[in-house]
Amino acid sequence: MTPVRSRPTTAYAILGLLALQPWSTYELAQQVQRSLNWFWPRAERRLYDEPKRLVADGLAISTPGFTGQRRRTVYEITAAGRDELADWLGRPPEPRAVDFEGVLKVFFADAGSRTALLATLDEIAADARERLGRLDVMIDQALTDGARFPERVHLQAVTLRQHVDAELAVLDWATWATEQVTSWTTASDPGDWVPQDELARLHERITLAVASRS
Amino acid sequence: MTPVRSRPTTAYAILGLLALQPWSTYELAQQVQRSLNWFWPRAERRLYDEPKRLVADGLAISTPGFTGQRRRTVYEITAAGRDELADWLGRPPEPRAVDFEGVLKVFFADAGSRTALLATLDEIAADARERLGRLDVMIDQALTDGARFPERVHLQAVTLRQHVDAELAVLDWATWATEQVTSWTTASDPGDWVPQDELARLHERITLAVASRS
DNA sequence: CTTTCGATACTGCAGATTGCAGTATGTGAT
DNA sequence: ATCACATACTGCAATCTGCAGTATCGAAAG
Numbered sequence: 001m002t003p004v005r006s007r008p009t010t011a012y013a014i015l016g017l018l019a020l021q022p023w024s025t026y027e028l029a030q031q032v033q034r035s036l037n038w039f040w041p042r043a044e045r046r047l048y049d050e051p052k053r054l055v056a057d058g059l060a061i062s063t064p065g066f067t068g069q070r071r072r073t074v075y076e077i078t079a080a081g082r083d084e085l086a087d088w089l090g091r092p093p094e095p096r097a098v099d100f101e102g103v104l105k106v107f108f109a110d111a112g113s114r115t116a117l118l119a120t121l122d123e124i125a126a127d128a129r130e131r132l133g134r135l136d137v138m139i140d141q142a143l144t145d146g147a148r149f150p151e152r153v154h155l156q157a158v159t160l161r162q163h164v165d166a167e168l169a170v171l172d173w174a175t176w177a178t179e180q181v182t183s184w185t186t187a188s189d190p191g192d193w194v195p196q197d198e199l200a201r202l203h204e205r206i207t208l209a210v211a212s213r214s
Numbered sequence: 215m216t217p218v219r220s221r222p223t224t225a226y227a228i229l230g231l232l233a234l235q236p237w238s239t240y241e242l243a244q245q246v247q248r249s250l251n252w253f254w255p256r257a258e259r260r261l262y263d264e265p266k267r268l269v270a271d272g273l274a275i276s277t278p279g280f281t282g283q284r285r286r287t288v289y290e291i292t293a294a295g296r297d298e299l300a301d302w303l304g305r306p307p308e309p310r311a312v313d314f315e316g317v318l319k320v321f322f323a324d325a326g327s328r329t330a331l332l333a334t335l336d337e338i339a340a341d342a343r344e345r346l347g348r349l350d351v352m353i354d355q356a357l358t359d360g361a362r363f364p365e366r367v368h369l370q371a372v373t374l375r376q377h378v379d380a381e382l383a384v385l386d387w388a389t390w391a392t393e394q395v396t397s398w399t400t401a402s403d404p405g406d407w408v409p410q411d412e413l414a415r416l417h418e419r420i421t422l423a424v425a426s427r428s
Numbered sequence: 429c430t431t432t433c434g435a436t437a438c439t440g441c442a443g444a445t446t447g448c449a450g451t452a453t454g455t456g457a458t
Numbered sequence: 459a460t461c462a463c464a465t466a467c468t469g470c471a472a473t474c475t476g477c478a479g480t481a482t483c484g485a486a487a488g
Contacts, residue, residue, distance in 0.1 A: 008472090008473065008474090009315050009318065010473090010474085012318070016318070016321070016322035016325060019325045024436090024437080025437070025438075026436055026437055026438080035321075036318070038312070039312055039313070039317040039321070040313065040314070041311050041312075041313075042474075042475090043475045043476070044475095044476095045439095045474075045475065045477090046473085046474060046475080048438065048439080049474095067436075067437085067482080067483070068482070068483060068484095069481090069482060070436070070438095070481075070482045071437070072436080073437085073438090085322070085326070086326045088319075089319050089322065089323065089325060089326030089327075089330045089334070090333070092333075092334075092337045093315040093316035093318075093319050093337060093338065094313075094315040096312065096314045096315075096316065096341065097255050098252070098253055098310065098311070098312050098313075098380070099253070099255075099308075099310065099312075100254070100310045100376075101223050101254070101307040101308040101310075102307035102308075102310065103252075103373055103376050104223065104226070104227055104230070104250070104253055104254050104307075105302075106369065106372060106376075107230070107250075107253075107369055108226075108230035108233065108299070108369075109369055110366060110369060111230060111233045111296065111299050111300055112300045112303030113300075113303075116300075116304045117303075119304070119306075120303070120307060123306045124307065124310075127309050127310065129424055132420050132423065132424055135420065136417060136420045136421075139413050139417050139420075140417070142409075143410060143414065143417075151402070152324060152402075153409045153410070153413075154398070154409040155320065155321055155322075155324060155401075156321075156409070157409035157412045158320060158395075158412075159317055159321045160416060161387060161391075161412065161416055162317055162320075162384075162387050164419060164420060165383045165384075166312070166383055166384075168383075168419065168423055169382075169383040170310065170376075170379075170380075172379070172423075173376050173379050176375075177372050177376075180372065181372075187369075190368035193368060195356075195367045195368040195370070195372075196367070196371075198371045198372075198375065199353050199356055199357050199367075199371050199374065202349075202374060202375055203350060203353050203354070203357075205378060205382065206346050206349065206350045206353075206378060206382075207350075209346065209382055209386075210343055210346055210347070222444065222445090224444090238465090240464090240465055240466055243466095256445080256446090257445065257447065258446095258447095259445080259446065259448090260444085260445065260446080262466090262467065262468080281453085281454070281465075281466090282453070282454060283452090284452075284453045284465070284466065285453095285466070286466060286467090287467090
């Protein structure tokens with residue numbers, strides 16, 4: 001039996017795309033930017049090396065071709081590739097990891113001005129709104145004939161809902177936070193605002209949620 | 215004037231902690247795991263190299279000391295460090311980036327079994343519940359006398375709310391997704407389930423949200 | 429008909445970052 | 459007296475990013 005050499009998750013991400021159809025590296029990069037970027041953002045550079053390793057390990061095959069004089073490599077998944085992909089799907093996922101520089105700036109806001117804090121919250125909200133706009137376009141494409149993989153619309157709907165939920169949560173939070181901060185005197189002095197009340201509400205929400213959804 | 219050499223965000227994260235009080239590298243590592251891990255997760259390894267660079271650039275000073283025979287280095291922020299920190303707080307943050315292997319597995323679920331998909335959703339929910347449990351403990355500590363920085367509780371409350379919102383959004387989504395998938399025939403065949411209805415609802419939610427909160 | 433611009437199709441390289449193993453000492457409990 | 463756990467790091471391979479650089483193709487503009 002083949003030893004289950006664990007690969008970087010990016011390998012499986014590419015394998016997953018190859019399971020849908022053969023792609024050239026360039027198309028693969030486009031596709032990753034378009035759809036995977038929401039939950040598995042990787043630099044384009046990575047997507048040029050990883051398929052080579054998949055080929056070396058027999059999980060994909062590469063077919064060199066030409067567009068006029070210009071070389072182009074098309075990758076295709078193998079049976080072994082589909083096996084490893086299915087295997088990976090059966091293993092527990094890594095916990096979610098979030099890089100959110102905006103919240104880092106909010107957390108350390110007392111080392112700067114109240115104005116800077118409000119600007120940060122504004123940029124966070126603007127970013128969320130921009131993302132929601134792009135999600136709306138994707139939803140539209142999935143609804144109309146634009147869907148590239150009509151047989152996968154159910155999975156797209158489920159994952160799109162995750163993105164929308166996440167972005168709306170950020171937007172709501174940033175909107176709420178802006179309202180609170182507006183009543184503060186400075187970034188280090190919240191004036192009359194009582195953080196303990198908010199913390200108590202958070203505790204309530206957690207208790208309720210964990211009780212009802214377990 | 216000093217040129218604003220842009221540093222990795224991790225440098226500012228450490229600078230932010232040093233702005234609160236001096237720390238040894240080990241304590242710094244603990245603290246990053248405890249609080250920053252939620253929105254700026256970094257390997258412990260990183261936190262041993264970065265302070266050295268801060269010292270080299272005059273943003274911090276290191277004081278070597280001893281605990282018996284064992285060396286230990288304590289870092290302190292300098293005035294230049296506080297300046298750069300405030301400067302960073304005034305610059306727009308990087309957009310949020312999420313590594314969520316669980317959703318990647320859901321997205322490619324049709325390459326595996328329905329059972330594997332349900333297991334993935336379960337693990338996502340379990341992870342969210344575990345995190346909410348830890349958040350609850352942190353909220354408790356901030357509420358009772360356990361707060362290490364009572365003058366910063368307002369900022370803790372605002373950021374804690376972000377984490378709670380995010381985790382609850384994930385938990386709600388995973389719960390909902392499990393219900394939907396339960397009605398599917400296989401991971402590639404949703405049976406009677408109509409993804410278009412869900413997509414239409416998502417479009418509605420985006421339209422409403424962007425209209426009301428802009 | 430030529431120039432220009434954006435899309436296609438990559439490679440090289442320095443530096444950022446992780447994960448893990450390894451080395452050692454200090455402290456409190458059994 | 460021993461053991462487990464906390465403290466306090468370093469080395470290294472592999473992963474990953476960002477950016478600059480190379481080159482061809484196709485369509486539109488002048």
